[in-house]
Amino acid sequence: MSNAVVDKNVPRHGSSLQQPRLPGWAPYALIVVSLALGAGLGTALGMGNPFQMGLFAALVFIIASYALGAVVEGGRQARNRLATSLVWVCFLLAVVPLLSLIWETVDRGRTVLDGYFLAHSMEGVQTILPGGGAYHAVIGTLEQVGLAALIAVPIGLLTAIYLVEYGRGRLAKAVTFFVDVMTGIPSIVAGLFILSFWIIILGFSYSGFAGAMALAILMMPIVVRSTEEMLKLVPDELREASLALGVPKWRTILKVVLPTAIGGITTGVMLAVARIAGESAPIVLLVFGATGINNNPFEGAQSSLPYYIYEQWQLGNEASFNRAWAAALVLIAFVMILNLVARGIARWKAPKSGR
Amino acid sequence: MAKRIDVSGLTAYYGSHKAIEDISMTVEPRSVTAFIGPSGCGKSTFLRTLNRMHEVTSGGRVEGKVMLDDENLYGSGVDPVSVRRTVGMVFQRPNPFPTMSIFENVAAGLKLNGSYKKSELEGVVEKSLKGANLWNEVKDRLNKPGAGLSGGQQQRLCIARAIAVEPDVLLMDEPCSALDPISTLAIEDLIGELKERFTIVIVTHNMQQAARVSDRTAFFNLAGVGQPGKLIEIDETERIFSNPSVQATEDYISGRFG
Numbered sequence: 001m002s003n004a005v006v007d008k009n010v011p012r013h014g015s016s017l018q019q020p021r022l023p024g025w026a027p028y029a030l031i032v033v034s035l036a037l038g039a040g041l042g043t044a045l046g047m048g049n050p051f052q053m054g055l056f057a058a059l060v061f062i063i064a065s066y067a068l069g070a071v072v073e074g075g076r077q078a079r080n081r082l083a084t085s086l087v088w089v090c091f092l093l094a095v096v097p098l099l100s101l102i103w104e105t106v107d108r109g110r111t112v113l114d115g116y117f118l119a120h121s122m123e124g125v126q127t128i129l130p131g132g133g134a135y136h137a138v139i140g141t142l143e144q145v146g147l148a149a150l151i152a153v154p155i156g157l158l159t160a161i162y163l164v165e166y167g168r169g170r171l172a173k174a175v176t177f178f179v180d181v182m183t184g185i186p187s188i189v190a191g192l193f194i195l196s197f198w199i200i201i202l203g204f205s206y207s208g209f210a211g212a213m214a215l216a217i218l219m220m221p222i223v224v225r226s227t228e229e230m231l232k233l234v235p236d237e238l239r240e241a242s243l244a245l246g247v248p249k250w251r252t253i254l255k256v257v258l259p260t261a262i263g264g265i266t267t268g269v270m271l272a273v274a275r276i277a278g279e280s281a282p283i284v285l286l287v288f289g290a291t292g293i294n295n296n297p298f299e300g301a302q303s304s305l306p307y308y309i310y311e312q313w314q315l316g317n318e319a320s321f322n323r324a325w326a327a328a329l330v331l332i333a334f335v336m337i338l339n340l341v342a343r344g345i346a347r348w349k350a351p352k353s354g355r
Numbered sequence: 356m357a358k359r360i361d362v363s364g365l366t367a368y369y370g371s372h373k374a375i376e377d378i379s380m381t382v383e384p385r386s387v388t389a390f391i392g393p394s395g396c397g398k399s400t401f402l403r404t405l406n407r408m409h410e411v412t413s414g415g416r417v418e419g420k421v422m423l424d425d426e427n428l429y430g431s432g433v434d435p436v437s438v439r440r441t442v443g444m445v446f447q448r449p450n451p452f453p454t455m456s457i458f459e460n461v462a463a464g465l466k467l468n469g470s471y472k473k474s475e476l477e478g479v480v481e482k483s484l485k486g487a488n489l490w491n492e493v494k495d496r497l498n499k500p501g502a503g504l505s506g507g508q509q510q511r512l513c514i515a516r517a518i519a520v521e522p523d524v525l526l527m528d529e530p531c532s533a534l535d536p537i538s539t540l541a542i543e544d545l546i547g548e549l550k551e552r553f554t555i556v557i558v559t560h561n562m563q564q565a566a567r568v569s570d571r572t573a574f575f576n577l578a579g580v581g582q583p584g585k586l587i588e589i590d591e592t593e594r595i596f597s598n599p600s601v602q603a604t605e606d607y608i609s610g611r612f613g
Contacts, residue, residue, distance in 0.1 A: 238450055238452060240408065240450075241451075241516075242452075243411055243439060244406065244408055244439055244443065244446075244517070245467065245517070245520055246437065246440030246468060247436070247468060251467050256454075260452075260453060260454055
């Protein structure tokens with residue numbers, strides 16, 4: 001009975017379970033062919049730059065895999081090939097800008113990036129001449145980001161713990177709402193807020209600390225959100241297991257819930273740090289920028305890497321462009337190292353399941 | 356050590372939903388009492404009211420009295436934390452702490468409560484693991500993560516963790532439902548040994564298991580979906596399975612349910 005129904009829908013090729021398949025090397029051959037066709041088409045239409053050629057090739061690849069699949073293998077396999085090729089093309093489209101950005105930055109940044117660049121400031125350097133460095137900016141970034149993390153991480157962590165473990169009713173809803181709103185605050189607005197509150201109303205002067213406060217405002221919602229998600233991932237069974245042993249709730253959170261989630265929380269905090277390390281708007285407003293070394297974040301103008309890049313780019317000459325690229329490379333490396341450290345910690349602290 | 360539990364007029368809610376209504380029973384010390392009944396009839400909810408775990412669920416609240424010997428668990432000024440130290444619990448799914456080793460898991464109750472002497476810890480861990488019939492299997496890898504054990508071993512680890520804090524009563528919520536027959540047998544044997552020292556209450560869906568391990572059996576039922584669960588009867592296990600006094604019990608046990 002059911003056999004008859006199935007037989008009607010499946011075209012017979014000898015056996016009903018066997019259907020013609022494209023050979024395994026077919027997609028690779030197709031890639032080569034579409035690249036060649038893309039290049040040819042681009043040249044023929046007079047659009048010779050590699051990006052346009054690549055787009056043509058991608059288009060040819062998608063259409064050709066669908067058509068070939070439809071002819072040889074039938075409808076369902078063809079749609080499968082269409083989806084697969086779309087996923088690959090989109091993946092490449094996403095990766096190309098990233099790789100080209102890293103390539104460009106490394107390529108241009110390495111011309112002046114050396115020990116001297118990392119160990120010297122711009123004090124007394126003629127801006128149109130080569131020389132000088134970003135030491136003062138690196139110090140500024142480290143201090144401002146460090147202070148911001150010192151402010152934002154404890155507040156963010158405790159807020160997330162409140163929301164997940166204790167928060168009920170209106171207060172929790174209100175906190176969640178305002179955290180969401182804070183996530184969307186543009187950095188310049190955070191900077192203006194600290195400017196009007198700390199500098200204009202309270203009368204303090206420009207300092208790294210003022211910038212750090214603005215950065216903390218930007219960082220806090222990210223820490224809350226990521227920590228919240230990580231704490232929610234901890235199964236309730238573990239909390240119950242601990243409570244059933246007669247462990248008080250606060251100790252359960254401290255000794256069972258947080259250690260279980262610590263890997264994810266660290267990753268979240270590091271990502272938040274990476275996000276604020278690249279902020280320049282609040283720094284322009286609150287830290288003012290300096291060419292010399294100022295190790296004290298609580299007094300006087302400082303610089304920071306994003307600000308330094310902006311400043312050097314503004315100067316508009318060969319030497320300053322080189323310095324800007326080098327500083328950009330330092331900033332990317334800083335963020336990348338942070339990410340690697342976070343991954344390391346996450347792996348090291350992850351719940352163990354090995355035997 | 357083992358204590359008698361005397362429940363009278365106990366009703367439990369989830370928010371506005373009444374989960375169990377007006378339950379009264381006595382659980383004898385140094386014996387095994389089994390709760391049976393269809394899904395959703397409130398066996399687990401009732402079990403969780405016996406060590407004040409019910410109120411951990413949001414919206415959970417309880418009316419009525421649970422006397423542990425001569426102390427009311429729901430009396431004013433009773434700290435749920437100390438109740439849970441006296442009445443331990445083993446859950447349906449094995450839930451060892453994933454960040455801790457086997458040793459730390461067993462020691463968790465003492466360590467997290469902060470009241471222990473380092474020198475005593477090893478002795479307690481060994482004694483508890485032996486009590487849970489797990490010592491011989493894990494004595495060479497006490498520092499390996501607890502999550503690396505098999506399901507049955509994990510459940511015995513959880514039992515060891517529960518008995519390490521020396522409770523008076525041990526509650527078990529379907530402790531074998533996630534386990535294979537051999538691990539189940541190991542745990543049933545263990546229950547037989549543990550009843551020498553503890554008062555044991557076990558929820559089970561497996562009627563053969565109730566017949567094998569328990570001295571007394573309580574049958575719970577509910578009138579319909581959304582209705583609160585009720586205690587139908589509690590009696591000697593032999594009597595419940597051979598000649599129950601309520602027709603509904605006989606129907607359920609003989610499979611003529613519904």
